[in-house]
Amino acid sequence: QQQVKQSPQSLIVQKGGISIINCAYENTAFDYFPWYQQFPGKGPALLIAIRPDVSEKKEGRFTISFNKSAKQFSLHIMDSQPGDSATYFCAARISGAGNMLTFGGGTRLMVKP
Amino acid sequence: NAGVMQNPRHLVRRRGQEARLRCSPMKGHSHVYWYRQLPEEGLKFMVYLQKENIIDESGMPKERFSAEFPKEGPSILRIQQVVRGDSAAYFCASSPRQNLNTEAFFGQGTRLTVV
Numbered sequence: 001q002q003q004v005k006q007s008p009q010s011l012i013v014q015k016g017g018i019s020i021i022n023c024a025y026e027n028t029a030f031d032y033f034p035w036y037q038q039f040p041g042k043g044p045a046l047l048i049a050i051r052p053d054v055s056e057k058k059e060g061r062f063t064i065s066f067n068k069s070a071k072q073f074s075l076h077i078m079d080s081q082p083g084d085s086a087t088y089f090c091a092a093r094i095s096g097a098g099n100m101l102t103f104g105g106g107t108r109l110m111v112k113p
Numbered sequence: 114n115a116g117v118m119q120n121p122r123h124l125v126r127r128r129g130q131e132a133r134l135r136c137s138p139m140k141g142h143s144h145v146y147w148y149r150q151l152p153e154e155g156l157k158f159m160v161y162l163q164k165e166n167i168i169d170e171s172g173m174p175k176e177r178f179s180a181e182f183p184k185e186g187p188s189i190l191r192i193q194q195v196v197r198g199d200s201a202a203y204f205c206a207s208s209p210r211q212n213l214n215t216e217a218f219f220g221q222g223t224r225l226t227v228v
Contacts, residue, residue: 043219099208099217103155
């Protein structure tokens with residue numbers, strides 16, 4: 001099963017709050033889980049990524065939590081800012097398959113001032 | 114170092130016409146991937162190419178769609194006899210090699226509108 005399911009579809013957070021986006025997958029062959037940020041009219045840009053041998057990865061205000069047994073991973077944006085307002089996509093990749101990514105459906109985040 | 118360049122940025126075609134989308138990968142990148150994004154949806158993988166070779170086209174519709182990445186020049190995604198359902202944003206990504214530790218960089222996309 002190649003699907004990656006992402007929730008919620010949209011999210012409104014107050015400035016300074018925590019934004020949490022969740023993803024779940026079925027295929028245990030996935031071995032790389034990136035998150036992409038996309039602004040309107042732009043292409044996706046890699047935000048942060050994790051491999052399944054690590055349970056958490058933090059880069060600045062962005063943290064990925066990974067639960068291998070549950071086949072779930074999530075993105076936490078701490079101290080959310082209006083400039084974080086964008087669409088966020090989780091994705092997954094299979095080892096040996098180059099960079100062919102399976103994307104979640106996306107979460108449209110709005111951070112209110 | 115210029116990023117992945119896609120052109121045109123916007124393309125309008127009438128039903129039945131052909132659409133040609135071009136992608137120039139980042140300098141030094143020999144692997145190209147095409148994705149399609151329908152409105153309000155995530156990106157869906159279409160095809161993976163290296164220079165002069167199609168590596169994986171499992172996401173390509175069986176008819177009307179083709180892709181190439183010649184030895185010289187950009188990668189081309191070609192859609193023949195376009196229909197309204199082909200309206201979408203088409204993104205190209207490139208990477209330097211097939212490796213677990215490499216990232217694919219995306220272009221800004223071509224937004225195809227079929228009228």
